[in-house]
Amino acid sequence: MSGFEGSYLGASDKISPAAIMECKICWTPYDPAEGDDHRQIDPGTAFADLPDDWSCPNCDAPAEQFLVREDPGAPAMIEAARLAAAADRLTADFREIWNAKMRDVPMVNKALHVQAVGFRMVGGRPLGVLIAPWFMNLVQLPGDADDWSALTPGTREDITFPSGTYEFLHNVREQTGGYKACSLFSPMGEFTSQAKAVEVAQAVMVALFDEANRAGTDRAADIRATREAEIAAAEAAESEAEAAHLPEAPTRRAVITAGMATPAE
Ligand code: FE
DSSP, rough: HHHHHHHOOTTTTSSSSSSSEETTTOEEOOOOOOGGGTTOOOOOOOOGGOTTOOBOOOTOGGGGGGEEOOTTTTTHHHHHHHHHHHHHHHHHHHHIIIIIIITTOOTTTOOOOOOOOOOOOOOEEEEEEETTTTTEEEEEEOOOOOOOOOOTTTTTTEETTTEEEEEEEEEEEETTTTEEEEEEEESSSTOOOOOHHHHHHHHHHHTTTHHHHHHHSHHHHHHHHHHHHHHHHHHHSHHHHHHTTOOOOOOOHHHHHHTTSOOOO
């Protein structure tokens, strides 16, 4: 996938605020870092934010006739768009589970809805928090070079971030494809509002990358110690609904989520 090429033609969503444009009649550039002295356009003004009647300072051609010379912001914009698309697919999938299977399950928190929070590229893969009325999970999605379509659901994998090592569970869904999830909270009864859940999800995404959260103990040993109980729990989970609320185990996730949920008052 490449950046936008060709005439601008008013397609402001195709160029980033950093795009350097040029007139296709006389090749005069517009560089947002410089602005335009002729029209008192301040440096830092994106091409898309120029006044409607702005035209080429040299030949008076309209802005629509400008071409992209260079767009240093394009890769970030493309990445942001792909991340948003991946998060949208994930939330659409879990909204469907909510509507089809979970709505009437007693342990759900009806004050909450499915929402993807804080998704960003980490090590070449989208990572963020998925909030649902019955769980909050850290979710990792496949990167460009990954084919996760054949992951074995239920397989456990330790994934390391600056704050420590976390145990993720592999899963595959028809719409989402393969993904890896680490349970943060389940069920979600402690959360009094969606805003509170989002706040906690955002705090998790910060704490995850904070080395200060790294405990002085051997986390791998702790994880090994809890794994047996988790495997037993996973085997007992017969349906997807049951699998979605594995018992909270004292793994490292307790470190990053400690004190984050406010009990209902
Ligand atoms: Fe011109």
